[in-house]
Amino acid sequence: xxxxxxxxxxxxxxxxxxxxxxxxxxxxxxxxxxxxxxxxxxxxxxxxxxxxxxxxxxxxxxxxxxxxxxxxxxxxxxxxxxxxxxxxxxxxxxxxxxxxxxxxxxxxxxxxxxxxxxxxxxxxxxxxxxxxxxxxxxxxxxxxxxxxxxxxxxxxxxxxxxxxxxxxxxxxxxxxxxxxxxxxxxxxxxxxxxxxxxxxxxxxxxxxxxxxxxxxxxxxxxxxxxxxxxxxxxxxxxxxxxxxxxxxxxxxxxxxxxxxxxxxxxxxxxxxxxxxxxxxxxxxxxxxxxxxxxxxxxxxxxxxxxxxx
Numbered sequence: 045x046x047x048x049x050x051x052x053x054x055x056x057x058x059x060x061x062x063x064x065x066x067x068x069x070x071x072x073x074x075x076x077x078x079x080x081x082x083x084x085x086x087x088x089x090x091x092x093x094x095x096x097x098x099x100x101x102x103x104x105x106x107x108x109x110x111x112x113x114x115x116x117x118x119x120x121x122x123x124x125x126x127x128x129x130x131x132x133x134x135x136x137x138x139x140x141x142x143x144x145x146x147x148x149x150x151x152x153x154x155x156x157x158x159x160x161x162x163x164x165x166x167x168x169x170x171x172x173x174x175x176x177x178x179x180x181x182x183x184x185x186x187x188x189x190x191x192x193x194x195x196x197x198x199x200x201x202x203x204x205x206x207x208x209x210x211x212x213x214x215x216x217x218x219x220x221x222x223x224x225x226x227x228x229x230x231x232x233x234x235x236x237x238x239x240x241x242x243x244x245x246x247x248x249x250x251x252x253x254x255x256x257x258x259x260x261x262x263x264x265x266x267x268x269x270x271x272x273x274x275x276x277x278x279x280x281x282x283x284x285x286x287x288x289x290x291x292x293x294x295x296x297x298x299x300x301x302x303x304x305x306x307x308x309x310x311x312x313x314x315x316x317x318x319x320x321x322x323x324x325x326x327x328x329x330x331x332x333x334x335x336x337x338x339x340x341x342x343x344x345x346x347x348x349x350x351x352x353x
Contacts, residue, residue, distance in 0.1 A: 046080070047084075047087075048116075048117070048120065049072075049080060050080040050081065050083065050084040051084070051113040051116065051117060052070065052113075052117055053066055053067070053070060053072070053077045053080055053081060054080075054081055054084060054092060054093075054106075054109075054110070054113060055110055055113045055114055055117060056069060056070055056182075057077070057081065057093065057100060058102050058106070058107075058110045059179050059318075060179060060180050060181075060182065061099065061100060061101075061180060062099070062100055063077050063078055063081070063100060065180060065181070065182065068182065069181075069182030071137075081093065088109070090103075090105040090106075090109075091103050091105065091106070092105060092106035092109060093106055121324065133162060133163070133164050134162055134164065134165055134324075134325040134326040134328075134329050135164035135165060135326065136164075136165065136166065136324070136326050137165075137166045137167075137168060138165055138166065138167050138168065138184050138185075138326050138327065138330055139168040139170070139182060139183050139184050140167065140168070140169050140170070140183070140184060140185055140186065140187075140330065141169075141170045141171075141172060141176050141178075141183050141185075141186040141187070142169065142170075142171060142186065142187040143171070143172075143173065143187060143189065143269065144171040144172065144173060144268065144269045144270055145269045145270065145273070145285075145286060145289050146187065146286075147169065147171040148171075148270070149288060149289060149292060149343070150288070150337065150338070150341055150343075150344065151169070151337070152169075154337055155167070158330075158333055161333075162326070162329060162330075165326050165329075165330070170183070172239075173239045173267055173268065173269055174239040174240060175188055175240065178197065178316070178317065178318050179196075179318050184317060184324075184326075184327050184330075185315055185316060185317035185327055185330065185331060186315075186316050186317075187202075187313065187314070187315055187316070187334065188313075188314050188316050189205045189311040189312065189313050189314075190311050190312065191312065192314055192316065196318065196319050197316045197317065197318060197319055198316065198317055198318075198319050199314040199315075199316045200314060200315045200316075200331060200335065201312055201313065201314050202313050202314065202315055202334060202335040202338045202339065203312075203313045203338045203339060203344055203345060204310040204311065204312055204313060204344075204345075205286055205310060205311045205312075205313050205344070206286065206287040206288075206307070206308075206310045206344075207284050207285065207286055207287060207307065207308040207310070207311075208284070208285065208286075208287045208290045208301060208304075208307060208308070209249075209282060209283070209284055209301070209302050209303040209306065209307075209308070210276060210282070210283055210284075210285060210290050210293070210294075210299045210300060210301055210302060211276065211279075211281070211282045211283065211299065211300060211302050212276060212277055212278065212279040212298065212299055212300070213297070213298075213299075213300055214279035215232075215279040215280075215281065215282070216300060216302070218279075219231060219232065221302045221303075222282070222302060222303060223303075224303075224306075225247070225249045225256045225258065225303065225306055226256075228247070228258075228260055228282065229260065231281065231282050232262065232263060232280070232281035232282065233247075233260040233261075233262040233281050233282050233283075234262055234264055234265070234266065234272065234275050234276055234280055234281040234282065234283040235260065235262040235264070235265035235266075236265065236266060236267070236272055236284070237265045237266070237267055238267075239267050244259060244265055246258065246259055247259070247260055247284060247308070248308050248309050249303070249306040249307065249308060249309075250306070250307060250308070250309050251305055251306045251307075255309075256306075262281060263280075263281070264280055264281070272285065273285055273289060273293070276293075276299060277293060277298040277299060282302060284308055285299075286343075287343060288341070288342075288343025288344055289343075291343055292343075313338060313344070315331050315334050315335065317331065
C-alpha cells in the first residue's frame with residue numbers, strides 16, 4: 045500500500061464529503077480510492093469513516109487522523125518544493141472558476157502570457173455565475189465579486205467590478221433615454237436574478253452622496269451573463285452590465301451609455317481559495333498573476349472613461 049497516497053485520498057474524502065468526488069479530484073479510479081482507504085483502516089486498526097448509501101462522514105478517530113495527515117502531507121509537499129524550486133517551474137493541474145464575462149474579455153486573452161511564463165501548468169478553467177463549493181468540487185481557486193461571508197476561505201481583494209447602465213441604439217430610438225433612475229419605472233428593463241436564490245437583483249445607483257436602490261419590474265430576467273448582454277444588444281431593454289463589457293460594446297456600436305451621471309455601486313473583486321496550511325506553488329503564482337492582471341486592466345479599474353455617443 046502506498047501510505048502517502050492513501051493518506052491523501054483519505055484527506056480529500058474528508059474535505060469533499062465523498063469517495064467519488066475525492067477520487068475524481070485526484071484523478072484516480074473510485075475502486076482504487078475505496079481499496080486504499082480500507083487498507084489504511086486495517087493497518088491502523090480503527091474505522092476512519094462512517095459510510096451509508098447516501099453519505100460519508102468522518103469518525104472521531106478519523107477527524108484526529110485527518111489533522112495529522114494534513115500536517116504530514118504539507119510537510120512532504122514543502123520539502124519537495126524546497127528541493128526542486130531551484131530547478132523547476134510550478135507544474136501540475138490547476139482548476140479555476142471565474143465569472144463568464146470576465147473569462148471571455150479579460151482572462152482568456154491574457155492566457156498566452158501566463159503560459160509563456162508557466163508552461164508546465166495545466167489549466168482547467170470553468171466559467172459560471174454561481175459561487176461554486178471549492179472544496180466539494182475540487183476547485184483550487186476562484187474569482188468572486190461581492191462580499192465574502194465564508195470563513196473557511198482565504199479571500200485576497202484584487203480590485204472592484206464597476207457597472208454601468210446601457211441600452212441598444214434601437215431601444216433608445218424607440219423609447220428614448222431615461223434622465224434619472226426614477227424614470228426607469230416607465231421603461232422596459234432587463235433584470236438579472238441570483239443563481240443561488242433565484243431572486244431578482246435590485247438596481248442600485250449612486251451619484252455624489254445620493255444613493256438610490258430599487259426593484260424594477262421587467263418582461264425578462266436572465267441568469268447567464270452572456271445571454272444578459274445579448275438581450276441588451278438585441279434591444280430588449282435597459283440593462284446593467286460591467287463597465288469593461290460596455291466599453292467593448294460601445295466600440296462596436298451595439299450599446300450606448302445611459303444615465304451616465306448615475307453609476308451602480310462597484311462590487312469588490314476577490315481571488316478566493318480554500319484555507320490550507322500549505323499553498324502549492326502553482327496556486328500561488330496563479331493568484332499573483334490574477335492580482336497583477338486585474339490591477340493593470342483599464343476596464344476593470346475604470347481608468348478609461350465611457351464616453352457618450
